[in-house]
Amino acid sequence: MEKWSTATIREFRQTLLAWYDREGRDLPWRHxxxxxxxxxxxxxxxxxxxxxxIPYYLNFMAMFPTVADLAQAPEEQLLKAWQGLGYYSRARNLQRAARQLVDDYRGKWPQTAAELLDLTGIGPYTAGAIASIAFGEVVPAVDGNAFRVFSRLLLIDADIAKPQTRKLFEQVIQPIVDPQRPGAFNQAIMDLGSSYMTAKNSDPAHSPVRAFDASYRENCVADFPVKTKAPRPRPVPYYGLIVTSPAGYLMVQRDATQMLTGYWTFPLIQQADLQDATDQQPATLQTDIAHLEQRFMTDYQLPITLTPLSGQPVSHTYTHQRWQVKLLVAELSSAADLTFYPGKWVAASTIKTLPLPKVQEKLMTRYQNQGHPAAFKQN
Structure with missing residues (x-):
C-alpha cells in the first residue's frame, strides 16, 4: 500500500475539489x-x-417534505412511494428513524457520525455522508465508490468483502479528507467512482486524479478492489395463485414474518411448504396442485380448481434468493367468503393503487401476456 506525504495529500485535495467544482453532478439532493x-x-x-x-426522490420529497411528515405517514402510503425501488426494509427503517428523530430528539438531528449511528437503518457510510455533507464533520464516507477509488489510488489489496476491511479504509482515508470541505470531498469521491473509476469500463487515463493513481501507473487497475465473490442466490421455487371471482382477484398482504412485509401480492406458496414428510413419492406439479387445492378447502373453506399457466416460471432475484414462481389459475363463479382466509378480493382496476413489489408486477405482466391484456389497467 502506498503512503502519501502531507504535500501529496494537499495536492490531491486541491486537484479533486477543483474538478468537482467544475464537473460535479447536479443532483436534486445537492441543492x-x-x-x-x-x-x-x-x-x-x-x-x-x-x-x-432521481424521480423517486423528487416524488418522495413532494409526499413527505419533512421528517415529521415521514414519521406520521401511513405505512401503505410510504410503501407505495417506495414501490419499485426494492430492498423494502429501507423504507420502514427510514420511517422508524424519522419517528426516533421526532420522539427522542425533538426533531433535532445528531450532528456527528457516531451519534447518527443510533438512528435505525443508518450505518457507517450513511452516517459519514450525513455528518460530512450536512454538518461539516471531517469524516470519510466509505461506500463502494470509496473502496474502489482508494484501493486503486493506494494499491490497497485488503478484501473489501470482509467487514474488518472497512475500518482499514476509514483509517487510511481519514487524514486525506479535506478539513475545510469534507462534504464536497466525499461527494467528489462518489462522482469519481461513478465516472472515471467505475467498476467496469473505467477511464483512468483521463481521470482528473490520474497523477495520484498507483494502479494506473502500475497498469493493474483491473486488480482493484480485491473482493471475494459472494455466493450465488439460491433458487427458491414458489407457486403463485391467480384466483379470480366476480369480486376481483384474491390478494394477500405480506406479514412481518415474510420478505416484502406490507406489500400486496397474489398468494405465494413455497413448493417446499407443500412437502409432506409422509409422502413416499417425489413431488410433481400434479401432486402439488392437489395439495394446494386440499389446503385451501381444509384450512380456508375455499374450493378452488387450479390450472397451470403456460410458460416458464417467473424469475425474480433478491440478494440471497432467486424466486421462481410457477403461476396457477383458478376462476370462481361467485365471490367466496374469505372469513378464514387472510386476504381480500381486489378489483382489477384498483390493484395498482396498492403497494406492489416488483415480483408482483412481473406476475401481472405474465398473466396479461397470456391473454388478459387489459386486466390491471388503473382507472
Whole structure:
C-alpha cells in the first residue's frame, strides 16, 4: 500500500475539489445541505442507480417534505412511494428513524457520525455522508465508490468483502479528507467512482486524479478492489395463485414474518411448504396442485380448481434468493367468503393503487401476456 506525504495529500485535495467544482453532478439532493435530503437520497442510492433514484426522490420529497411528515405517514402510503425501488426494509427503517428523530430528539438531528449511528437503518457510510455533507464533520464516507477509488489510488489489496476491511479504509482515508470541505470531498469521491473509476469500463487515463493513481501507473487497475465473490442466490421455487371471482382477484398482504412485509401480492406458496414428510413419492406439479387445492378447502373453506399457466416460471432475484414462481389459475363463479382466509378480493382496476413489489408486477405482466391484456389497467 502506498503512503502519501502531507504535500501529496494537499495536492490531491486541491486537484479533486477543483474538478468537482467544475464537473460535479447536479443532483436534486445537492441543492442544499439539509440532513433530511442527504439522508433520504443516500438510503435510496443503496443498491440503486442515480438515474433511477432521481424521480423517486423528487416524488418522495413532494409526499413527505419533512421528517415529521415521514414519521406520521401511513405505512401503505410510504410503501407505495417506495414501490419499485426494492430492498423494502429501507423504507420502514427510514420511517422508524424519522419517528426516533421526532420522539427522542425533538426533531433535532445528531450532528456527528457516531451519534447518527443510533438512528435505525443508518450505518457507517450513511452516517459519514450525513455528518460530512450536512454538518461539516471531517469524516470519510466509505461506500463502494470509496473502496474502489482508494484501493486503486493506494494499491490497497485488503478484501473489501470482509467487514474488518472497512475500518482499514476509514483509517487510511481519514487524514486525506479535506478539513475545510469534507462534504464536497466525499461527494467528489462518489462522482469519481461513478465516472472515471467505475467498476467496469473505467477511464483512468483521463481521470482528473490520474497523477495520484498507483494502479494506473502500475497498469493493474483491473486488480482493484480485491473482493471475494459472494455466493450465488439460491433458487427458491414458489407457486403463485391467480384466483379470480366476480369480486376481483384474491390478494394477500405480506406479514412481518415474510420478505416484502406490507406489500400486496397474489398468494405465494413455497413448493417446499407443500412437502409432506409422509409422502413416499417425489413431488410433481400434479401432486402439488392437489395439495394446494386440499389446503385451501381444509384450512380456508375455499374450493378452488387450479390450472397451470403456460410458460416458464417467473424469475425474480433478491440478494440471497432467486424466486421462481410457477403461476396457477383458478376462476370462481361467485365471490367466496374469505372469513378464514387472510386476504381480500381486489378489483382489477384498483390493484395498482396498492403497494406492489416488483415480483408482483412481473406476475401481472405474465398473466396479461397470456391473454388478459387489459386486466390491471388503473382507472
Amino acid at each position: 442544499d445541505q439539509d440532513p433530511y435530503h442527504v439522508w433520504v437520497s443516500e438510503i435510496m442510492l443503496q443498491q440503486t442507480q442515480v438515474q433511477t433514484v
